[in-house]
Amino acid sequence: MIFNGHLSKPLAIVVVGAGVFAAAAVQAQQRSSGAASARTPTLTPQDYIEIQQLVSSYPYGLDENTDNGETYASLFAPGAVFGRPRTQGHDNLAALANTQPRGAQYTRHFITNHVIEPAPGGAKGKEYAVIIDIGENGKPGGIALGGRYDDEYVKTAKGWRFKTRTFTPSRAEVPPPAPARGGGGDGR
Numbered sequence: 001m002i003f004n005g006h007l008s009k010p011l012a013i014v015v016v017g018a019g020v021f022a023a024a025a026v027q028a029q030q031r032s033s034g035a036a037s038a039r040t041p042t043l044t045p046q047d048y049i050e051i052q053q054l055v056s057s058y059p060y061g062l063d064e065n066t067d068n069g070e071t072y073a074s075l076f077a078p079g080a081v082f083g084r085p086r087t088q089g090h091d092n093l094a095a096l097a098n099t100q101p102r103g104a105q106y107t108r109h110f111i112t113n114h115v116i117e118p119a120p121g122g123a124k125g126k127e128y129a130v131i132i133d134i135g136e137n138g139k140p141g142g143i144a145l146g147g148r149y150d151d152e153y154v155k156t157a158k159g160w161r162f163k164t165r166t167f168t169p170s171r172a173e174v175p176p177p178a179p180a181r182g183g184g185g186d187g188r
Helices: 009-039 045-063 088-097
Strands: 076-083 087-088 109-119 123-132 142-156 159-167
Touching: 045 109, 045 123, 045 142, 045 159, 076 088, 076 142, 087 088, 109 142, 123 159
Parallel strands: 076 159
Antiparallel strands: 076 087, 109 123, 123 142, 142 159
16 A cells, blocks of 8 residues: 555565565575585586597497507596496406407497486486497398497596496387288378
């Protein structure tokens, strides 16, 4: 209620109270956001580019592997774990790379649909992967394996590295569609 250009005392108290409540709510939200951002960092555009470069380098470290697995192993942070088969430590990761078919012109691992998200301690990511054996010398080619990688990334003095990387093979758990029945449909 306004009397002679002034707010009535009860209305003024309500307006001031609402303002104090709103300010307290905003301050509490900022404190909450600050605590969350302390746990989960904000990734810069450069971070996204560097993580994409890390993941894109992975197939080259495996497929070309002209340095006895060193390039592959260097993609992992100290103490990092590859999850399938569980492999930890630089020398063990290099040895794992040496178990794969390889060569300077070899191409086998294809990674697509990379998603990166901030996560406590760094970032996490996921990608689809298909491992293709290219037919050569009269041998037929084919898909050797498909699945997905789930990653944790950590920023080190040498840049972003895998903290964990786990491959999960694809599983076809959905039955194929029933065969089309004859009839008067238009084929769709």
